[in-house]
Amino acid sequence: MKIAIVGTGYVGLVTGTCFAEMGTDVYCVDIDQKKIENLKNGIIPIFEPGLDEMVERNYKAGRLHFTTDLSSILNDVNIVFSAVGTPPDEDGSADLKYVLDVARTVGKNLNKYMVIVTKSTVPVGTARLVKKAIQEELDKRGKSDIKFDVASNPEFLKEGAAITDFMQPDRVVVGVESEEAKLLMEKLYKPFTLNNYRIIYTDIPSAEMTKYAANAMLATRISFMNDIANLCEIVGADVNMVRKGIGADARIGSKFLYAGCGYGGSCFPKDVKALIKTAKNLGHDMQILEAVERVNDKQKHILFDKLMKYYNGDIKGKTIAVWGLAFKPKTDDMREAPSLVLIDQIIKAGGKVRAYDPVAMNEAQHHLGDSIIYAKDIYDATLDADAILMVTEWNEFRLPTWEVIKKTMNRPVVFDGRNIYNKQEMEENGFDYFGIGIQ
Numbered sequence: 001m002k003i004a005i006v007g008t009g010y011v012g013l014v015t016g017t018c019f020a021e022m023g024t025d026v027y028c029v030d031i032d033q034k035k036i037e038n039l040k041n042g043i044i045p046i047f048e049p050g051l052d053e054m055v056e057r058n059y060k061a062g063r064l065h066f067t068t069d070l071s072s073i074l075n076d077v078n079i080v081f082s083a084v085g086t087p088p089d090e091d092g093s094a095d096l097k098y099v100l101d102v103a104r105t106v107g108k109n110l111n112k113y114m115v116i117v118t119k120s121t122v123p124v125g126t127a128r129l130v131k132k133a134i135q136e137e138l139d140k141r142g143k144s145d146i147k148f149d150v151a152s153n154p155e156f157l158k159e160g161a162a163i164t165d166f167m168q169p170d171r172v173v174v175g176v177e178s179e180e181a182k183l184l185m186e187k188l189y190k191p192f193t194l195n196n197y198r199i200i201y202t203d204i205p206s207a208e209m210t211k212y213a214a215n216a217m218l219a220t221r222i223s224f225m226n227d228i229a230n231l232c233e234i235v236g237a238d239v240n241m242v243r244k245g246i247g248a249d250a251r252i253g254s255k256f257l258y259a260g261c262g263y264g265g266s267c268f269p270k271d272v273k274a275l276i277k278t279a280k281n282l283g284h285d286m287q288i289l290e291a292v293e294r295v296n297d298k299q300k301h302i303l304f305d306k307l308m309k310y311y312n313g314d315i316k317g318k319t320i321a322v323w324g325l326a327f328k329p330k331t332d333d334m335r336e337a338p339s340l341v342l343i344d345q346i347i348k349a350g351g352k353v354r355a356y357d358p359v360a361m362n363e364a365q366h367h368l369g370d371s372i373i374y375a376k377d378i379y380d381a382t383l384d385a386d387a388i389l390m391v392t393e394w395n396e397f398r399l400p401t402w403e404v405i406k407k408t409m410n411r412p413v414v415f416d417g418r419n420i421y422n423k424q425e426m427e428e429n430g431f432d433y434f435g436i437g438i439q
């Protein structure tokens with residue numbers, strides 16, 4: 001089987017590489033010439049554990065190809081996946097420009113039956129628009145009789161664990177509207193079902209909706225726990241104990257119950273926004289999700305608020321160490337990262353930032369330029385610092401040598417945005433310590 005994956009970003013590159021790993025012949029297509037040239041030379045555009053060696057292995061084996069020209073390979077494949085970006089429009093809705101560009105390129109070049117699958121996260125009804133765009137182009141060419149199907153196969157992988165998520169998924173959701181498309185998708189995913197992973201076939205709108213509902217639910221759990229954490233501080237409870245207490249309930253489960261300094265990344269913020277907007281356009285208010293967003297916006301300011309309170313509202317000239325810049329560990333993705341909001345606030349308040357992240361330093365330069373000092377490790381970040389703000393819970397931040405850090409700092413105080421340290425131990429080490437939702 002030969003397939004094309006259009007859009008060689010996080011999702012497209014991981015998807016293409018994993019299908020190739022399972023023996024499929026895969027063309028990864030992108031309009032970004034430099035990205036494609038780099039990939040041909042073994043340069044991977046993103047940090048994702050295990051991805052580089054998998055790309056290299058499959059590229060050398062001749063199962064993974066990189067190209068900028070979809071039209072030249074289109075009629076050589078059975079399935080085209082669209083995995084291009086769907087960034088938020090100015091009004092919060094998903095911008096479908098790239099998805100529809102791909103559909104039109106397909107329509108302009110299609111000469112035989114094929115399934116066009118949307119893997120990008122798109123609002124309900126997008127498959128219908130994709131179908132219409134392809135059909136219009138076929139009609140223009142006088143090729144209206146060429147048959148094709150559209151399908152929806154949203155992606156649930158997590159950055160940082162993308163390969164495991166793709167190779168051993170909890171479930172694969174496939175929305176189809178014809179038996180022929182279903183058979184092709186079954187064939188493609190067969191190597192995965194051999195391991196008993198669940199494939200759930202649905203109609204197309206339900207598949208499109210499932211992705212948004214999943215991300216909205218996860219974002220809701222995070223904001224819910226952050227709201228509870230903030231109340232814990234007021235009433236004198238400890239959110240870590242509360243988390244364990246409720247997570248032990250099998251109906252609730254223990255995942256995604258960690259309080260922190262807000263969610264970020266390329267998915268939750270934009271998908272929550274897009275779902276709110278889709279609903280609004282149809283005359284429905286997503287009241288819970290509107291609150292989820294509000295809580296998260298506030299939560300991204302929480303470390304700064306605690307810092308300002310500690311210094312009586314004045315951090316002018318103070319050096320603030322920021323540990324972790326990526327929106328979460330094991331990725332260099334900085335899109336909508338809480339660190340960006342925090343750093344902006346510190347700088348505006350007259351503070352200086354010394355920051356360190358194990359993998360996102362290059363990416364951070366694109367967002368922050370020379371507005372901060374880039375440290376070479378956490379110890380270097382704390383040099384002459386008046387506070388440490390722990391923003392991203394990388395494993396290597398979990399057990400630092402506090403005696404060394406204390407000696408290099410101006411004032412030993414830690415604001416732990418992910419609750420990874422123990423207050424009592426920190427105080428025994430001579431630090432003032434503030435977590436989220438604890439006393």
Ligand SMILES: NC(=O)c1ccc[n+]([C@@H]2O[C@H](COP(=O)([O-])OP(=O)(O)OC[C@H]3O[C@@H](n4cnc5c(N)ncnc54)[C@H](O)[C@@H]3O)[C@@H](O)[C@H]2O)c1
Pocket residue numbers: 006007008009010011012029030031032035083084085086098101102119120121122155156157158159266267
């Ligand atoms: N990043 C994630 O963790 C994740 C997880 C699940 C779903 N998604 C969804 O998957 C989609 C892609 O996300 P991403 O993070 O991989 O995006 P990305 O920005 O990393 O990659 C998108 C790629 O598409 C390319 N592109 C744009 N227009 C093109 C065209 N006409 N032809 C060929 N290539 C084109 C861009 O150059 C870019 O390389 C989004 O809808 C996102 O919401 C992302």
